[in-house]
Each structure stands twice: as C-alpha cells, then as structure tokens.
Amino acid sequence: MxxxxxxxxxxxxxxxxxxxxRPRLLARRAAWVTVAxxxxxATVLLRGVxxxxxxxxxxxxxxxxxxxxxxxxxxxxxxxxRGGLWPSPRSLRGLALAVPAAxxxxxxxxxxxLRSTVAPAPPAEATLCFVSSVVCGVLSLAxxxxxxRRSDPVSPVATGAALGVVVGCAxxxxxxxxxxxxxxxxxxxxxxxxILVLGGIGAALAGRLLAVRxx
Amino acid sequence: MEAYGRGExxxxxxxxxxxxxxxxxxxxxxTGQQATAEDLLHQTFLQMHLARGSFHPGADVEPWAFAIARxxxxxxARRLRRExxxxxxxxxxxxxxxxxxxxxxxxQAMSARLHRELLALPEALRETFVLVFExxxxxxxxxxxxxxxxxxxxxxxxxxxxxxxEALDSVELSAxxxxxx
Numbered sequence: 001m002x003x004x005x006x007x008x009x010x011x012x013x014x015x016x017x018x019x020x021x022r023p024r025l026l027a028r029r030a031a032w033v034t035v036a037x038x039x040x041x042a043t044v045l046l047r048g049v050x051x052x053x054x055x056x057x058x059x060x061x062x063x064x065x066x067x068x069x070x071x072x073x074x075x076x077x078x079x080x081x082r083g084g085l086w087p088s089p090r091s092l093r094g095l096a097l098a099v100p101a102a103x104x105x106x107x108x109x110x111x112x113x114l115r116s117t118v119a120p121a122p123p124a125e126a127t128l129c130f131v132s133s134v135v136c137g138v139l140s141l142a143x144x145x146x147x148x149r150r151s152d153p154v155s156p157v158a159t160g161a162a163l164g165v166v167v168g169c170a171x172x173x174x175x176x177x178x179x180x181x182x183x184x185x186x187x188x189x190x191x192x193x194x195i196l197v198l199g200g201i202g203a204a205l206a207g208r209l210l211a212v213r214x215x
Numbered sequence: 216m217e218a219y220g221r222g223e224x225x226x227x228x229x230x231x232x233x234x235x236x237x238x239x240x241x242x243x244x245x246t247g248q249q250a251t252a253e254d255l256l257h258q259t260f261l262q263m264h265l266a267r268g269s270f271h272p273g274a275d276v277e278p279w280a281f282a283i284a285r286x287x288x289x290x291x292a293r294r295l296r297r298e299x300x301x302x303x304x305x306x307x308x309x310x311x312x313x314x315x316x317x318x319x320x321x322x323q324a325m326s327a328r329l330h331r332e333l334l335a336l337p338e339a340l341r342e343t344f345v346l347v348f349e350x351x352x353x354x355x356x357x358x359x360x361x362x363x364x365x366x367x368x369x370x371x372x373x374x375x376x377x378x379x380x381e382a383l384d385s386v387e388l389s390a391x392x393x394x395x396x
Contacts, residue, residue, distance in 0.1 A: 004235040006228055010257055014227070014264050021222035025268025082359055083274030084266060085282060089362040150262075151269050153279075153286035154362040212286045215261045 017215055029147045036143025039136050040174040052180020061110035062187075063176045069103040070169040077162060087162075089155035096161040096203075100195045103169060107187060121181035121190075129179055129190030137164075137171040137198040145202070145209040156211035157203045163210075164202020168195030216276040220267045230276070231260060237277075237350055238284050244345040245288045247334045255291065259284040277352060278359035285342065285360060332382040336375055343368050344375035 020028060051059045076095050080087030087095075141164055152159045172191055179190070218226035238259055242252035262283045270279060333341055339361075346357040347368065354365040354372070361368065 004232065004239075006231045006260075007257070010231075010260055013257070013261050017261065017265060019265045020268045022220040022268040022270070022272075023222075081271070082278070083276070084270040084279040085359055088358070088364070090364060151266065153262075153282040154360070158362075211290075212262055212266075212283055213290060214258050214287065215265060 032147030033144055036140045036147065037170065039139050040170055043136060044174050044177050047178045050178045050180050054180065054182040055114060058110060058114040058182060061114055062107055062182065063173060065103055065106035065110060066169055066172040066176050069099050070166065070173055073099045073166040073169055077166060085154055086152050086159045089158040092155060092158035092162040096158065096165045096199050099165050099169065100192065104192050108184065111182065111184060111187065120183045121186040125181055126186045126190035129175060130194055133171050133175055133191065133194035134197055137167050137194060138201060141167045141198060141202055141205065145205050149209045150212050152210045153212040156206040159210055160202040160206020161199045164198040165195055168198035216270050217272045220270045227264065234280050238280060241281060241345055241350055242284055242288060244333060244349065255284060255287050258287050262287065275356060278356045281346065281360040329383065332379055336378060340371050340375040340378065343371040347372050
C-alpha cells in the first residue's frame with residue numbers, strides 16, 4: 001500500500017478551521033446541555049409543584065414513570081455509543097418507539113390502579129399542556145442538538161428522533177410535577193402526544209444539525 | 216486519533232498516513248471517479264479534524280472514519296440526484312458493452328471490469344462488499360459504518376459475491392486476505 005502524506009491544501013484547511021480538543025468539547029457540550037435543560041426546572045420552580053385533584057400515590061406514579069423513562073432512554077443513548085458514533089440506527093429507532101409506548105403503558109396502568117375519582121379536565125387544559133410541553137421541549141431539543149451538531153455520520157434522523165423522545169420524557173417529568181389533572185384524555189393528549197411530536201421534530205431537525213456535512 | 220483528540224496536532228500525520236489510502240480506495244469504489252474521491256477524501260479528513268473531540272479514547276478509528284467518508288459520499292450523491300446531473304462514470308459502468316468480451320479476459324481489463332461490475336451493484340451490496348472484501352473490515356466494524364446489523368451484512372456480502380461471480384462468469388473471486396469476521 002502506498003503511504004500518502006498530508007497534502008498542503010488539507011494542511012491549510014486544517015489551519016483555517018480550528019477544532020476543539022476532547023476536554024474542551026466535553027466542557028462545551030456539558031454547558032450547552034445544562035443551558036438547554038434549564039427551562040424544565042425553571043418552569044417547575046416558577047409554577048411550583050401541584051398535586052391538584054390527583055391522589056398522591058397516582059401523581060407520584062406518573063412522575064416516577066416519566067423519570068424512569070427519561071433515565072432509561074438517556075442511559076441507552078449514552079451507553080450505546082461506539083467510538084465516535086452514536087448507537088446503531090436499529091437501537092435508536094427501537095428506543096424512539098419503545099420508550100413512549102412503555103411510558104404510555106406505565107402511566108395508563110397507574111391510572112387504572114391508583115386513580116380513585118379524578119374529574120375530567122377541560123379540553124383546553126390538555127391543549128395548554130400540549131403546547132407548553134412542545135414549546136419547552138423544542139427549546140431544549142434545539143440546544144442539545146446544537147451541542148452535538150455534526151456528530152452523526154451514520155443515521156442522524158434516528159438519532160434526532162431518539163433525542164426528541166428523551167427530551168419529551170424529561171419535559172413530561174416537569175409537566176407531571178405541576179399539572180393538577182390526571183384523566184385519560186388529558187394524559188394522552190396533553191402529556192404523551194408531545195413526546196411523539198418531539199420525536200418527530202427531532203428527526204426533522206437532525207438532518208440539519210446532527211448530520212455530518214461538508215465544511 | 217486519540218492523541219489528536221487530546222490536542223497533539225502532530226498525531227494527525229500518523230492518522231492520515233494510516234487511513235488515507237484505504238479511504239481513497241473506498242471512496243473511489245463508491246464514486247467511480249478519482250477526482251471526486253480525492254475531494255471527498257479531503258473533506259473526510261477535514262471532518263475528522265473538526266470532530267476530533269468527539270472521538271472516544273480507546274475506540275476503533277476505522278469505522279468512524281469510513282462512516283464519515285460514506286456520509287459525505289451520500290450527501291454528494293443526493294445533491295447530484297437533486298441537480299439531475301447524471302453523467303458520471305457510474306452510469307457508464309452500468310451499461311457494460313458485452314462486445315468487449317475478448318479484452319475482458321486480460322488481466323488489466325479484468326480489474327477494470329470488476330470495478331464496473333461493482334459500480335453496477337445495488338449500493339447496499341456494493342458498500343458492504345467494498346468494506347468487507349477490499350478494506351478488510353470485520354462484519355462488526357462494517358456494521359458500525361453502515362448502520363446495519365452484522366447478520367444483515369453477512370447476507371449482503373454473500374449476495375454481492377454471488378452477483379459478482381455470475382457477472383464475471385467463470386472467474387473465481389479469490390478469498391480476502393483476511394477472512395471476514
């Protein structure tokens with residue numbers, strides 16, 4: 001095999017495009033992710049924790065399910081990384097589909113087992129929860145996608161969808177802490193649907209932000 | 216690459232020396248054009264430089280580098296399709312003139328024909344064959360590059376070999392120097 005030396009044109013381009021070393025990149029990503037996730041605790045602090053008409057055990061189960069889904073999905077995303085690559089597309093697609101499904105099963109089961117008498121919330125409340133979840137989630141997702149921009153050469157769409165679902169689950173934790181309602185329609189429309197929407201937005205954003213492109 | 220990721224700029228030369236030939240061969244197989252392959256090679260190393268902090272210490276650099284090269288090729292192919300500029304060598308390769316059969320038996324022409332037949336393969340089969348047979352990546356490494364499972368790649372590799380064997384008639388494909396894992 002012929003050994004090639006670095007061409008001058010490439011050396012000039014390398015000098016023109018300074019790149020962060022690993023310690024600096026990790027620090028920058030940590031800062032970006034922290035800032036991106038700030039809206040979640042901020043909304044809880046501003047609006048306060050609210051149990052509302054939900055029995056305490058039911059409210060705790062809803063939050064617990066969302067928290068478990070967030071931690072599990074985050075762990076799968078982080079632990080599944082190989083070298084400089086994200087987890088395999090199959091694993092990411094599985095995560096993007098299975099985690100919202102498992103969360104829905106968990107929360108609806110909690111509703112069946114633990115809810116006593118929760119009056120149905122007005123439809124406008126579900127819309128409010130949906131909109132606030134999506135807006136909050138999009139801000140966080142955009143920040144995280146920017147932190148990891150141009151990092152996925154294999155399957156940016158699947159990675160974006162998985163990131164969207166993770167952010168959606170995290171938003172659900174924050175929303176569940178402050179939403180007083182817990183009937184099935186509100187749960188599905190106001191809290192579970194945004195996770196799917198954020199997964200879709202993540203997939204759409206990914207092509208622009210996560211995909212490797214020419215410099 | 217690990218040293219380069221930590222900030223040792225001189226390590227880039229070692230990375231380039233070790234990977235450039237293999238990446239260029241891979242890109243040439245994908246594009247069918249030397250100039251395009253050279254340009255994509257340039258871009259691949261530029262991207263590796265820009266993403267040097269993303270590389271995990273202790274990881275295998277080949278799947279990462281090949282994945283970046285492949286993505287840049289796919290981006291280019293998509294852009295060309297959109298612009299409907301379709302006069303590449305690749306299209307010429309798909310329509311091999313069978314009248315040249317006599318020359319194809321000569322050793323040099325054989326290599327050229329293999330190249331054309333490779334370019335005529337469906338993209339998924341071609342990529343798998345090039346990575347496993349020519350670049351001698353294991354099925355696990357190739358799976359990371361292509362984002363498919365190793366089992367799928369074993370099937371694709373087998374199909375690619377069969378198609379090439381049929382296309383090249385009685386010419387037996389020699390086994391790779393390192394048996395695919």
